[in-house]
Amino acid sequence: MCPYGFSVFRILQISGFGMCALRGNGMDEILRVCGLKKTFRLSAKQQKLEKSGDRKKVALNDLSFTAYRGEVFGLLGPNGAGKTTTLRILATLIRPDEGDAVIDGASVITEPGEVRQRIGFLTSELKLEEFFTPNYLFDFFADLHGVGAKEKADRRKELFERFGIDQFAEVKVGNLSTGMKQKVSLAVSLVHDPDIIIFDEPTNGLDVLTAKVVTDFLLDLKTQGKTIIVSTHIFSLIERICDRVGIILDGHMAVCDSLEAVTAGKSLEDRFFEIYEERVGGIA
Ligand SMILES: Nc1ncnc2c1ncn2[C@@H]1O[C@H](COP(=O)(O)OP(=O)(O)O)[C@@H](O)[C@H]1O
Numbered sequence: 001m002c003p004y005g006f007s008v009f010r011i012l013q014i015s016g017f018g019m020c021a022l023r024g025n026g027m028d029e030i031l032r033v034c035g036l037k038k039t040f041r042l043s044a045k046q047q048k049l050e051k052s053g054d055r056k057k058v059a060l061n062d063l064s065f066t067a068y069r070g071e072v073f074g075l076l077g078p079n080g081a082g083k084t085t086t087l088r089i090l091a092t093l094i095r096p097d098e099g100d101a102v103i104d105g106a107s108v109i110t111e112p113g114e115v116r117q118r119i120g121f122l123t124s125e126l127k128l129e130e131f132f133t134p135n136y137l138f139d140f141f142a143d144l145h146g147v148g149a150k151e152k153a154d155r156r157k158e159l160f161e162r163f164g165i166d167q168f169a170e171v172k173v174g175n176l177s178t179g180m181k182q183k184v185s186l187a188v189s190l191v192h193d194p195d196i197i198i199f200d201e202p203t204n205g206l207d208v209l210t211a212k213v214v215t216d217f218l219l220d221l222k223t224q225g226k227t228i229i230v231s232t233h234i235f236s237l238i239e240r241i242c243d244r245v246g247i248i249l250d251g252h253m254a255v256c257d258s259l260e261a262v263t264a265g266k267s268l269e270d271r272f273f274e275i276y277e278e279r280v281g282g283i284a
């Protein structure tokens with residue numbers, strides 16, 4: 001059970017007032033995920049890949065967690081834990097079988113359009129149409145989100161300069177490097193300047209330089225007051241950018257707290273494997 005009571009308190013950004021000190025009473029909830037369940041039907045090919053005779057795969061099993069305004073929240077888990085499924089539900093790309101998620105007051109089930117206006121969903125898997133140029137794609141996504149002409153021009157300038165896209169603005173995406181493609185997909189996904197950024201595996205498949213550009217950018221967005229939800233299986237990324245972390249195992253939230261509380265003086269990696277052994281058992 002998960003009641004939909006929303007705290008209306010803003011984060012008191014008074015120096016000396018740590019976020020953790022306010023957690024649970026004064027922090028402003030921006031995301032509440034309640035009892036998400038999602039089961040996929042598996043094709044014969046998928047059953048083979050999963051090495052299972054089961055025709056169904058439970059991807060999420062009663063998953064709940066909360067994120068607060070202005071924080072970087074990390075969803076950490078091994079492959080297959082349910083991270084992408086969770087974020088795709090938050091982005092309203094798929095519907096859960098049960099449960100709901102409320103993002104800045106809008107339900108993914110009953111108000112998906114509202115949710116889409118408030119979030120930017122990014123994934124390293126996003127494939128841009130290779131035939132189009134960054135300029136064209138930027139216009140396309142800006143128009144899709146109803147961004148006005150002046151705001152569009154300002155955002156293009158800011159984002160293209162930031163990511164060094166300017167000089168490639170008229171080059172077809174198919175002719176760009178992988179890193180530049182990723183930067184273009186970042187720019188077009190953020191054209192509407194969303195307050196909440198949901199990013200599935202932000203550094204997957206990126207070279208170290210582009211990965212740094214991306215993580216530095218996420219930290220900048222945080223200083224602008226944005227809320228960032230990332231999923232990853234990379235411990236160091238969580239340690240570098242996250243305020244709070246949820247460890248997801250087999251579609252269920254095993255632990256969810258501030259990074260300091262979860263690690264309790266140990267490395268995140270050590271704590272992760274302790275929690276894994278407790279909840280799942282030994283590592284094969
Ligand atoms: N469309 C789908 N059809 C069948 N099974 C799926 C589908 N999407 C995800 N799954 C399965 O659900 C589980 C969770 O997947 P996913 O959310 O992608 O995990 P993660 O992102 O943590 O690696 C995995 O076992 C995966 O194979």
Ligand SMILES: [Mg+2]
Pocket residue numbers: 083084085201
């Ligand atoms: Mg994934």
